[in-house]
Amino acid sequence: MSKFVYKFEAIRQVKESLEKKAQKEVAVIELEIDKLNKEYNKILEEENSSREKFFSKNTLISEIKFKKNYELYLAKMRSDLSEKISKLNNQKEIKISELIQKSKEHKIFESLEETLHENYNHEEKHKEKQFVDELATQKFVRQKK
Numbered sequence: 001m002s003k004f005v006y007k008f009e010a011i012r013q014v015k016e017s018l019e020k021k022a023q024k025e026v027a028v029i030e031l032e033i034d035k036l037n038k039e040y041n042k043i044l045e046e047e048n049s050s051r052e053k054f055f056s057k058n059t060l061i062s063e064i065k066f067k068k069n070y071e072l073y074l075a076k077m078r079s080d081l082s083e084k085i086s087k088l089n090n091q092k093e094i095k096i097s098e099l100i101q102k103s104k105e106h107k108i109f110e111s112l113e114e115t116l117h118e119n120y121n122h123e124e125k126h127k128e129k130q131f132v133d134e135l136a137t138q139k140f141v142r143q144k145k
Contacts, residue, residue: 012109022099
């Protein structure tokens with residue numbers, strides 16, 4: 001009995017590697033989103049702590065201006081980070097949809113391989129049965145002589 005050779009093996013391997021690459025891209029984007037979320041939370045904590053500890057009765061106008069500018073700076077950083085996070089979330093959604101598509105393609109090739117393997121096994125069994133029948137026929141003919 002000969003060995004089964006899947007004629008689309010190279011394509012299946014390429015599809016599998018593309019799927020793994022897409023999974024890696026999604027993971028990288030998720031790590032970047034987590035990193036930006038940590039920075040965002042850190043800025044929020046900084047804003048809250050600066051609001052609580054700054055005001056007292058004897059504050060100078062220059063200190064108040066500095067404080068206000070610092071709060072505006074933190075707010076700008078926060079808005080920039082939230083914008084980056086939303087862009088990364090959009091990229092993540094796109095990559096996830098690509099990953100789903102690649103996963104479907106990979107599954108299609110796997111099911112095709114299974115089908116071809118089953119057909120191959122069926123043909124091999126049929127050939128083996130014909131060979132056994134031929135041997136039996138030859139043996140029967142020899143016994144009759």
